Amino acid sequence: MSRQRSKxxxxxxxxxxxxxxxxxxxxxxxxxxxxxxxxxxxxxxETITERMRESEMIRDKVYDEKKNRAARTFHxxxxxxxxxFCIALVGVLLLTVSCLPPNGSASNxxxxxxxxxxxxxxxxxxxxxxxxxxxxxxxxxxxxFGETNVLFIATCCVMILLMLDDAVLKKQAVMNDRRxxxxxxxxxxxxAFVLCPIIFIFGIYIILNGHLSPGGGFxxxxxxxSGLILYVAAFGFKKTQRFFDEHVYKIAKITALCMYGLIGTxxxxxxxxxMDNHIPLGIPGHILSSGIILPINVCVGLEVACTMYAFYAxxxxxxx
Amino acid sequence: MEFVQNFPCISIMLCLxxxxxxxxxxxxxxxxxxxxLLLINTVLxxxxxxxxxxxxxxxxxxxxxxxxxxxxxxxxxxLEALMALFFCIIMLLSLFGGRHKLLQGVEKxxxxxxxxxxxxxxxxxxxxxxxxxxxTAYVFVEINTISACGLIMIRxxxxxxxxxxxxxxxxxxxxxxxxxxLCMLYDLTGHLLMSNxxxxxxxxxxxxEYTIPLIVSIxxxxxxxxxxxxxxxxxxxxxDAYGYSTVSSAAILSSLVSKGxxxxxxxxxxxxxxxxxxxxxxxxxxLFVFGLMGMIFGSLSAIRENDIRRMxxxxxxxxxxxxxxxxxxxxxxxxxxxVFHILSHAATKSLLFIAAVGLTDVSGRNxxxxxxxxxxxxxxxxxxxxxxxxxxxxxxxxxxGFISKLLFSQAAVQNHAKMLPALIVLGxxxxxxxxxxxxxxxxxxxxxxxxxxxxxxxxxxxxxxVVLVAFILLNVTLGISSQPVVDxxxxxxxxxx
Numbered sequence: 001m002s003r004q005r006s007k008x009x010x011x012x013x014x015x016x017x018x019x020x021x022x023x024x025x026x027x028x029x030x031x032x033x034x035x036x037x038x039x040x041x042x043x044x045x046e047t048i049t050e051r052m053r054e055s056e057m058i059r060d061k062v063y064d065e066k067k068n069r070a071a072r073t074f075h076x077x078x079x080x081x082x083x084x085f086c087i088a089l090v091g092v093l094l095l096t097v098s099c100l101p102p103n104g105s106a107s108n109x110x111x112x113x114x115x116x117x118x119x120x121x122x123x124x125x126x127x128x129x130x131x132x133x134x135x136x137x138x139x140x141x142x143x144x145f146g147e148t149n150v151l152f153i154a155t156c157c158v159m160i161l162l163m164l165d166d167a168v169l170k171k172q173a174v175m176n177d178r179r180x181x182x183x184x185x186x187x188x189x190x191x192a193f194v195l196c197p198i199i200f201i202f203g204i205y206i207i208l209n210g211h212l213s214p215g216g217g218f219x220x221x222x223x224x225x226s227g228l229i230l231y232v233a234a235f236g237f238k239k240t241q242r243f244f245d246e247h248v249y250k251i252a253k254i255t256a257l258c259m260y261g262l263i264g265t266x267x268x269x270x271x272x273x274x275m276d277n278h279i280p281l282g283i284p285g286h287i288l289s290s291g292i293i294l295p296i297n298v299c300v301g302l303e304v305a306c307t308m309y310a311f312y313a314x315x316x317x318x319x320x
Numbered sequence: 321m322e323f324v325q326n327f328p329c330i331s332i333m334l335c336l337x338x339x340x341x342x343x344x345x346x347x348x349x350x351x352x353x354x355x356x357l358l359l360i361n362t363v364l365x366x367x368x369x370x371x372x373x374x375x376x377x378x379x380x381x382x383x384x385x386x387x388x389x390x391x392x393x394x395x396x397x398x399l400e401a402l403m404a405l406f407f408c409i410i411m412l413l414s415l416f417g418g419r420h421k422l423l424q425g426v427e428k429x430x431x432x433x434x435x436x437x438x439x440x441x442x443x444x445x446x447x448x449x450x451x452x453x454x455x456t457a458y459v460f461v462e463i464n465t466i467s468a469c470g471l472i473m474i475r476x477x478x479x480x481x482x483x484x485x486x487x488x489x490x491x492x493x494x495x496x497x498x499x500x501x502l503c504m505l506y507d508l509t510g511h512l513l514m515s516n517x518x519x520x521x522x523x524x525x526x527x528x529e530y531t532i533p534l535i536v537s538i539x540x541x542x543x544x545x546x547x548x549x550x551x552x553x554x555x556x557x558x559x560d561a562y563g564y565s566t567v568s569s570a571a572i573l574s575s576l577v578s579k580g581x582x583x584x585x586x587x588x589x590x591x592x593x594x595x596x597x598x599x600x601x602x603x604x605x606x607l608f609v610f611g612l613m614g615m616i617f618g619s620l621s622a623i624r625e626n627d628i629r630r631m632x633x634x635x636x637x638x639x640x641x642x643x644x645x646x647x648x649x650x651x652x653x654x655x656x657x658x659v660f661h662i663l664s665h666a667a668t669k670s671l672l673f674i675a676a677v678g679l680t681d682v683s684g685r686n687x688x689x690x691x692x693x694x695x696x697x698x699x700x701x702x703x704x705x706x707x708x709x710x711x712x713x714x715x716x717x718x719x720x721g722f723i724s725k726l727l728f729s730q731a732a733v734q735n736h737a738k739m740l741p742a743l744i745v746l747g748x749x750x751x752x753x754x755x756x757x758x759x760x761x762x763x764x765x766x767x768x769x770x771x772x773x774x775x776x777x778x779x780x781x782x783x784x785x786v787v788l789v790a791f792i793l794l795n796v797t798l799g800i801s802s803q804p805v806v807d808x809x810x811x812x813x814x815x816x817x
Contacts, residue, residue, distance in 0.1 A: 092536065093536070095532065096504065096532060096533045096536040096537075099530060099532045099533050100504065100507055100508070100530070100533050101507060101508070101530070108507075108510075109507070109508055109509055109510040109520070110506070110507060110510040111510065112510040112511070113389065114389045114390060114510060114511065115510070117390055118390070125385075125386070138384070138385075138386070139384070139386050139390050139391050139392075140391065140392055140455070141383070141384055141392070142383040142384070142392040142456060143392060143453075143455055143456050143459050145336070146447070146456065146459035146460055146462075146463065147459055149336060149339075149340075149440060149443075149463060150459070150462050150463055150466065152339075152340065152343075152440075153339075153436075153437065153440050153463055153466050153467055153470070154466055156343065156433050156436050156437060156470060157437075157466055157467075157469060157470040157473075159430075159433060160430060160433050160470055160473060160474050160476075161473065161476075161481075163429075163430065165427075165429065250343070250344045251344075253343070254340055254341065254343065254344045257340040258337065258340055258341070261333060261336060261337050261340065264333070265329075265333050267384055267385070268329055268333075268383045268384055269326060269329070270385075271382055271383070271384040271385040271386070271391075272321070272325075272326065272329065272381050272382045272383065272384075273321055273326070274321065277385065
């Protein structure tokens, strides 16, 4: 017969502690280990900046070429390989150029039926005295439309980067407008007063004579754009906005590009489907001649002028 | 001349018009114009595809009054129409899927500019696909580059601006090399039209006079397009550009923009240089080696990444490596596999990007893996879609990735010299793919007891869920009924010659 133990006595035995631990009713650490409710760690800002500085210091040390030999060797090898690569590339390209057909020789492959037709029958087929205009705006009209769109999309990208909200613009307007230029510079205003009309008229002349003489939409548009920029620099944005603000800019740009697109589409579709196009070529040498070249030149000129001015205005104050 | 033949020209011009008009519209109107444009273009491309399939031959469309070597031309065959159709569908789905993020990430008055860029990007992609003239291709490569930069930096924070600058420098380097090669080729032949160029190049090779400049110009054009499409050693710009831009941009950049350049390279190989001459220059061996290296190093970088978006971006490097490996085989089968992989990767990678954004949104917009634990339960649709995308990337049957891997291995088996390296690297790369994609899938389906992040249901994201389902369907369709697509690709490649 086994001896009945008292409760106190039993609680001291190993078996009791073992089974109690097994059933999980008693945590062996309670009363033995100091316990605290877990707190959310708060890192003071100083520690963070300290750590950042430390990590920066470590990084500086690691990449410090005076102390780290591996980095020094790597940098040297890197520079050497880069120089070697550049020299090799230059050598290969020079070798290639020396093997190309000699410049200006009549038997070059470039002088084939393509350029022959441009030069010989360009005048009859396009009606333009300026062969270059005739070539880029009639024979290769699609490429040139693409190029015009390159300008358009470049303005869009600059707008994404630099365009400010209207509210911000108004706040900055007062100080920004006269920030970089002297206020009411009489000499500049006097010169601009005389030059701007001349520049505009010259630009318009270049555009309208694009099919008769050297020039065309791209160069004429650049001239008009530079005239606009001169006007803004002399008289400020407020005066310019009386005739050229964002609204006018949008209308001008969209009309020009759409007109070009419509003329282009008409030209491509009639040509491809074998239909006549009803745009008369006129008499070569007259101002109203050469079919689609003149209107396209006007459109391209407008677009280029708008682009030039928009670049200046966006870089200058972040709005038109 | 049938009326359908006007469709390629109409679709390119429509994109340009839509972009121009959208620049004067408000945000919402620009979005509607863009959606309408994409729908119309999908229909037009589908019609073109059906027409070319029914006639069985490619057609040339003269842009203007003047025929071939003097004026501009575009050309549409089965492969071109298929690509155009595919590009439109992927762009439509990517834009729908990322619309809510676009409104969050972009300044309010500038959303319309995003759609302007998108319209012009589509026009340039279509022009790159349809062009029959090298200079037209170059002009639209410019548009493509600038609009891609805009897409990266429209979500303005420091990282995207840095990424855009990097992208621009590398991409302009590529454009410059393309232009340089193009100028040399023009100097040697006097033509810019692809079919005339091919005749002249064949003549030069036969005469053997200008061999060095010809090879250098081929190399310059190939390397330029490799840089622009992020082949392995030139991929440094890629992870930031895809990782930090807004999600539609990332999806479109990885699945369409780089593919447009690759497609242009295919056109140059087939229609300008001629496949046999290109193979005999040995450039394909270099492409092969870099493709293999890209497959391994891209995957290794992806495994090391702790940010889900950057991981997917690095996976793109590996997938571009696959495509160039297919080029490097130098066989018809390898090229077919590459073209199929262009489609399959475009469908899968955009799905992954769109699904990943759903997962990060329910994890407090944290992109670290620790925070993503259990995200597959909080957003069930995105979880399933991400799993499907991962399985397809790894190459599990039923999904499109399996078919491309199968085609690559078949092509490798047919090429005796390159069989062993190609198969070994294909195997290694598949295992590496499985490591990082399955790691992510396991992570998003690891249950957590308590979470600080709320779950979302179908009602909160109807459009998003529909887009994900459409992507999954596209992927499974490519995986199950791949044979018609492969037939179309083979037919299209045959039309190139």
